Amino acid sequence: MSYVLAVDQGTTSTRCILFDRRATVVAVERAEHPQSYPRPGWVEHDAARIWRDLQRLIRKVLRGVDPSQVAAIGIANQRETTVLWDRSTGVPVAPAIVWQDTRTDVSTLDAEFLKSRTGLPPATYFSATKIQWLLDRTPGLRERAERGDVLFGTMDSWLIWNLTGGALHVTDVTNASRTMLMNLTDLDWDPELLDLFGVPRAMLPEIRSSSEVYGTAGAVLPGVPIAAAIGDQQAALFGQTCFEPGEAKCTYGTGGFLLMNTGTTPVRSSHGLITTVGYRIGDRPPVFALEGSIAIAGSLVQWMRDGLGLIGTASEIETLARTVEDNGGCYIVPAFSGLFAPYWHSEARGVIVGLTSYITKAHLARAVLEATGWQTRDVVDAMNADSGLALTALNVDGGMTADNLLMQIVADFLQVPVVRPMVAETVSLGAAYAAGLAVGYWSDQRDLRANRHRAGSWKPGLDSGRRAGEYANWRRAVECAVMFSRDGQDGLR
Amino acid sequence: MSHVPGMIQSIERSSAVLRLLAAGPDRLRVKEIADALGLPKSTAHSILRTLEHVGFVEQDPRTARYRLGRGLLDLGSAGMDANELRGRALNWADALAARSGEEVRLGVLDDNRVLVVHHVFRPDDSAQSLDTGVRLPLHATALGKVLLAYSAPAEESAVAAGLDPYTRRTLIDRRELADALTETRTRGWGLSVEEWRPGVAGIAAPVRTSGGLVVGAVGIAGPVERLTDTRRQARPALVEHVVAAARSISRDVAG
Ligand SMILES: Nc1ncnc2c1ncn2[C@@H]1O[C@H](COP(=O)(O)OP(=O)(O)OP(=O)(O)O)[C@@H](O)[C@H]1O
Ligand SMILES: [Mg+2]
Numbered sequence: 001m002s003y004v005l006a007v008d009q010g011t012t013s014t015r016c017i018l019f020d021r022r023a024t025v026v027a028v029e030r031a032e033h034p035q036s037y038p039r040p041g042w043v044e045h046d047a048a049r050i051w052r053d054l055q056r057l058i059r060k061v062l063r064g065v066d067p068s069q070v071a072a073i074g075i076a077n078q079r080e081t082t083v084l085w086d087r088s089t090g091v092p093v094a095p096a097i098v099w100q101d102t103r104t105d106v107s108t109l110d111a112e113f114l115k116s117r118t119g120l121p122p123a124t125y126f127s128a129t130k131i132q133w134l135l136d137r138t139p140g141l142r143e144r145a146e147r148g149d150v151l152f153g154t155m156d157s158w159l160i161w162n163l164t165g166g167a168l169h170v171t172d173v174t175n176a177s178r179t180m181l182m183n184l185t186d187l188d189w190d191p192e193l194l195d196l197f198g199v200p201r202a203m204l205p206e207i208r209s210s211s212e213v214y215g216t217a218g219a220v221l222p223g224v225p226i227a228a229a230i231g232d233q234q235a236a237l238f239g240q241t242c243f244e245p246g247e248a249k250c251t252y253g254t255g256g257f258l259l260m261n262t263g264t265t266p267v268r269s270s271h272g273l274i275t276t277v278g279y280r281i282g283d284r285p286p287v288f289a290l291e292g293s294i295a296i297a298g299s300l301v302q303w304m305r306d307g308l309g310l311i312g313t314a315s316e317i318e319t320l321a322r323t324v325e326d327n328g329g330c331y332i333v334p335a336f337s338g339l340f341a342p343y344w345h346s347e348a349r350g351v352i353v354g355l356t357s358y359i360t361k362a363h364l365a366r367a368v369l370e371a372t373g374w375q376t377r378d379v380v381d382a383m384n385a386d387s388g389l390a391l392t393a394l395n396v397d398g399g400m401t402a403d404n405l406l407m408q409i410v411a412d413f414l415q416v417p418v419v420r421p422m423v424a425e426t427v428s429l430g431a432a433y434a435a436g437l438a439v440g441y442w443s444d445q446r447d448l449r450a451n452r453h454r455a456g457s458w459k460p461g462l463d464s465g466r467r468a469g470e471y472a473n474w475r476r477a478v479e480c481a482v483m484f485s486r487d488g489q490d491g492l493r
Numbered sequence: 494m495s496h497v498p499g500m501i502q503s504i505e506r507s508s509a510v511l512r513l514l515a516a517g518p519d520r521l522r523v524k525e526i527a528d529a530l531g532l533p534k535s536t537a538h539s540i541l542r543t544l545e546h547v548g549f550v551e552q553d554p555r556t557a558r559y560r561l562g563r564g565l566l567d568l569g570s571a572g573m574d575a576n577e578l579r580g581r582a583l584n585w586a587d588a589l590a591a592r593s594g595e596e597v598r599l600g601v602l603d604d605n606r607v608l609v610v611h612h613v614f615r616p617d618d619s620a621q622s623l624d625t626g627v628r629l630p631l632h633a634t635a636l637g638k639v640l641l642a643y644s645a646p647a648e649e650s651a652v653a654a655g656l657d658p659y660t661r662r663t664l665i666d667r668r669e670l671a672d673a674l675t676e677t678r679t680r681g682w683g684l685s686v687e688e689w690r691p692g693v694a695g696i697a698a699p700v701r702t703s704g705g706l707v708v709g710a711v712g713i714a715g716p717v718e719r720l721t722d723t724r725r726q727a728r729p730a731l732v733e734h735v736v737a738a739a740r741s742i743s744r745d746v747a748g
Contacts, residue, residue, distance in 0.1 A: 024591045025584050312563050315576040402580040404625055422587050422616055453616035455587055456623050 002071045004436045005061070005224070006428035007054065009077040009155045010232060011035075011098065011254040012302070014053045016061040017428040018070075021441070023451040025425065029061040036095065041102040041337075044095035047083045050155070051162045058220050067221050072213075073163075074228030074435025076235035076427045077155035078254075079178045082130040084141070084203075085158065087149050090166060093141065096155075097130040100254075100295060100337040104129035106346055117193060119177070119184045119266060119275030121344045124337070125293070127154065128180035128197040135198060148202035154179070156229040157205045163226060165218040171205040172229040173286060177277040182207065184266050184275060187286060209280040210234070211434040228434035230279060232427045233257040237289060238279050239430030240395055240421055241449045248383065248391065251427065252400035254302075255340075256294035256372060258379045260387065261287060271382035272342025281437060281445075290386060292341040292379025296334035296350075297372045298400050303336075304368055310361045318405045321365040328363035329354040331477035332371045339481065342382040347485035353477045372400070373409040374474040380414055393417045393457075397426040404458075412462035413471070422455040506532065507540050511561070514550060520558035546748065547703055573708045573746070575601055575610040581745040582700070586613045586711065589738035593731055595713040595720070597738075598624065599700070600636040602647055605654050607637045607710075615715070632656050632670055633663050635695030638683035639710035642674040643699060663688045682736055683710070684727050687717060694720040696727050698739035703747040711739050 003026060008015040015030040031053040036044040062070070080099035085092045097103070102124045109122035120126055131152055135142045144150040153161065157171045176182040176189075181199060183190035189204055208214060210230040217224045230238065236251040237259045248260035259278065266275045266288040278289035301317050304310050311317055331353050333339075338346035352367070376394075384390050393416050400406055401420050411418040423429045436442045496502050509530050514521060521529075527537035541559055544550040548564025582599050590597045590613040599611035606628035614621045631637035631651045641648045648671070656665040664670045677683040682698040689695075697712025712735055713720070721727055 022591065024588045026588075028584055313574070313577055313580075315580045316574055318576040319574055399580075402583050403576070404579075404623075422591055422613070424583050424587060453591070453614070454618055454621075455590065455613045455616075457614075458623065 002069045002441070003065065004432040004441055005058070005070050005073045005221075006432040006435070007073065007075045007077075007159070008232060008235075008425070008428045008431065009050065009054070009075065009159060010427070011078045011081075011100070012299075014050060014057060015425070015428060016054070016057040017425055017432070018061055018065065019429065019432045023423065023429060023432070023448070025423065027061050027063075027065075028425075029057045031057055035098075039103075043098040043101040043337075045081065045098055047085070047092045047096045047155075047158055051159065054159060055220050067224055070221065070224045071441040072225045072227035072435040072439040073217060073221060074230070074431035074433075075156050075159055075226070076230050076232045076431035077159070077175070079154060079175055079231040079233065080125060080127050080130075081155055082127045082134070083153050083155065083158045084131070084134055084145075084150055085153075085161075087151050087166070090162070093150055094134055094138065097134070099125055100299075101130065102337050102346060104133045114180065115268075117183055117190055118180050119268070120180050121272075121274070123340070123344055124346050125295070125340065126178055126180035127152075128193070128199065131199050132197045142198070142200065145203040146200040150203055151205070152199070152203045153205055156231075160214060160226055160229060163217045163220070164215050168215045168226075169205045170208050170214050170229070172210045172231075173207055173280045174210055174231040174234040174277045175229065176207045178231060184277075187277070209282055209286075211279070211281045211438045213438055225435075225439055227436075227438035228431050230431060230434055233259055233291065234276070234278055234289065235428075235430030235434070236397055236426040237261065237430065238433055239423065239426030239428070240397060241445070241452050242395070243445050243449070246387070246389065249395040249397060249426070250376060252297050252372065252396060252398040252406075253427075254297070254299045256297035256376060256379075258292040258294075258376070258383060259289045260291075260383055262290055263287065267386070269382070269386050271385045272344060273379070273382050273386055274341065279434065281434070290383060292382055294372070294375040294379060295337040295340045297375065298398075299336070300332070300334040300368050300371060301400075303334075304365065310364065314399075315402065317365050317368060318403045320362050321369055321405055324360070324362040324366055326363075327354075327366045327370055328359050329356065330359050330363045330367045331473055332364070332367040333477045333481040334371055335481040339478070341379050343378075343478070343482070345482055345485065348481045349484055351477065351481045351484060353480050354473070369403065369406045369409055370413075370470075370474075372406060373413040374471070376410050377413045377471065391416055393419050395419050395421065397421060397424055399424070407456075407458045408461070411458040411460040413467065415460045415462075415464075415467070417460065418458045419454055420456040422453045424455075503540065506530065506536070507544060510537070510540055510544065511549060511565075514559060514561050520553060520556065520560045522558055526559065573702065575608070578700070578709055578746065579611040582611055582711065582742045585738045585741040585745070586611055588741075589711070589713065589734055590614070590616050592734045593713050595715040595731075596621070597711065597713055598636060599709055599711045599742075600629065600640065600697075601709045602631075602640045602644060603628070605631065605647075605650055607631055607634060607640060610709070630657065630659065630689060633659050633685060633689035635683040635685040635697035635712045635714070636710045638673060638677050638685060639697045639699050639712070640707070641670075642677040642683065643707040648674060659689045660687055660691050662686065682727075682732055683712070686721055686725050692717055694727075696720060696731055696735045698736045699743075700739055700746060701743045708746065711735070711742060
């Protein structure tokens with residue numbers, strides 16, 4: 001028996017999953033890592049700790065399996081999160097700056113220029129200003145980076161560099177497309193952008209496809225080909241086998257991410273979506289995607305647990321929310337990292353509105369789940385407007401799909417059925433597929449499609465008058481989040 | 494600390510730790526607990542870690558001090574949070590459906606019924622609808638028989654409520670049911686063949702948390718000819734898949 005090993009290096013946890021040829025989960029190991037919030041708006045990770053976690057997880061997941069039985073390893077990762085490390089010691093020069101971090105300033109950036117070059121709006125979300133921030137504030141760092149003594153990478157680069165004992169400094173095109181340094185036309189680092197952000201070329205990894213053998217792993221997985229690297233949300237698109245233009249999925253983890261395959265030409269959004277690379281298999285043409293990014297979905301649930309202590313585990317949000325019929329008039333806009341798609345308002349901050357003495361923690365729990373529902377509605381509306389087609393069903397995946405109430409809320413708010421595929425861990429599955437294809441473990445994409453089955457679905461049910469009223473309230477709540485920001489006077493852009 | 498012969502010392506010590514933590518509002522360090530009970534620090538630490546594992550104490554990650562855990566508060570409310578159980582079972586229920594080719598349900602005991610807390614469609618992409626929240630009869634389904642097999646009070650109240658006949662094969666005699674439950678316990682999995690719906694069979698196995706406590710059952714259901722052989726016996730390969738899934742879920746649940 002042989003397997004493919006997928007790594008899902010996410011925002012809150014790292015997972016290793018062993019898949020068999022029928023794409024079923026054989027073994028799972030997972031480790032949560034700490035989120036560090038040293039100041040308001042700052043979010044950091046310890047990259048060295050994440051690498052240690054990965055080594056331990058690989059050993060655990062392979063219990064009873066010989067590395068020779070592993071046909072390939074594929075890596076999916078949290079995107080944009082920025083790691084800078086010393087080439088000779090392999091030690092990170094600073095804590096990794098996480099994608100949710102809002103410490104950088106993007107107010108002076110030229111939106112039109114950036115959008116045309118990279119497909120991305122100016123936002124603290126992407127890597128470029130994070131690298132710039134570190135280089136500007138750490139004495140001597142830029143000089144070391146110019147000499148190539150300090151390297152940049154997103155988590156994929158960092159892990160591959162470590163897995164190969166420092167032999168390979170590469171990234172894939174999906175991850176590179178989120179740095180705000182890659183030109184979407186030729187898929188290479190753009191000299192003008194590097195100049196704009198003051199990022200030396202010498203510190204950047206080589207951009208490769210998402211599915212090819214980059215090299216072989218060292219000590220922890222001797223001789224196993226490293227055959228895929230792909231951003232987690234793109235991996236989920238691939239794992240859901242959305243191979244045809246027009247096919248889309250939404251992944252609910254820390255954030256929520258709706259991606260639609262747009263084929264081999266990049267489509268520019270006029271409704272606040274991102275143009276991004278979906279995946280690239282070997283030397284085939286790259287496939288692009290439109291993306292609606294929601295910064296805070298599951299992490300709002302985590303905040304209820306860790307920040308407020310109102311629940312003991314994430315799942316209890318559903319138990320608590322089900323003790324009431326409705327939100328009692330209360331709405332939460334979780335603009336913890338500003339608002340992402342379709343608003344792109346980095347200065348917005350979270351609000352809870354509609355409070356009266358009537359509101360209990362159960363209403364808050366309901367409002368937490370509804371916030372994910374309405375944010376999904378916002379990005380789906382934008383996607384429909386951009387594509388000129390109305391989505392007829394929403395394919396979902398990720399940890400939050402365990403929440404039946406949430407899935408019903410999403411169906412109700414979108415007024416379309418919500419469909420869950422048989423593997424909820426589609427991020428890992430996508431990484432496994434991309435790696436398996438590269439080494440011939442699976443023969444082609446049609447092969448993969450046959451593994452896909454519906455595991456569950458939720459039908460829309462909410463009365464349309466009620467839905468319209470609730471949606472109007474949500475929009476007013478969003479305006480409050482924007483109004484509260486320092487430059488809120490401009491209103492929604 | 495004194496120890497009564499014939500009693501299990503580690504349980505006496507654990508009880509003392511709990512009493513100590515319950516005695517005052519203050520959170521305590523390992524050292525303080527060890528000193529108070531006259532235990533070596535390493536022993537106190539092992540006891541605390543075990544109690545933490547079962548949810549009876551919690552450690553503040555910042556101060557490293559211990560207090561009573563939420564698990565103690567939940568002692569009165571039977572079982573584990575159904576939504577939590579679903580979250581833990583998700584991956585393994587999917588894998589079970591994929592391997593067996595049949596639909597999968599996860600059930601818990603609830604008021605003389607099996608409450609379906611999770612449902613995975615049969616992987617053939619035919620039209621199906623989610624059963625989550627549906628209640629099934631205990632004595633007539635494989636899930637129910639497993640839940641009854643490990644709970645004497647539930648068996649008693651099911652019998653008291655009356656064993657309704659659903660088909661001519663439903664076990665409506667309390668002795669017959671008791672025998673079937675003993676058999677279920679002995680082999681570690683439950684079977685129901687056309688006892689609830691004609692033409693339908695089910696195979697299920699228990700989901701256990703730490704200490705062996707059964708908190709739910711997971712199983713497959715499908716046409717008799719697919720789930721059983723010509724002698725109406727469960728197909729061994731399917732039993733193996735169900736038992737393996739239950740074991741994987743149990744491992745996740747027990748943490
Ligand atoms: N039953 C539930 N109801 C609501 N939210 C839930 C539930 N179970 C888990 N979550 C939330 O889902 C998230 C975990 O999902 P998942 O494991 O897919 O995320 P993740 O992969 O860690 O995210 P990322 O990849 O962004 O790190 C957590 O934020 C958690 O709060
Ligand atoms: Mg994830």
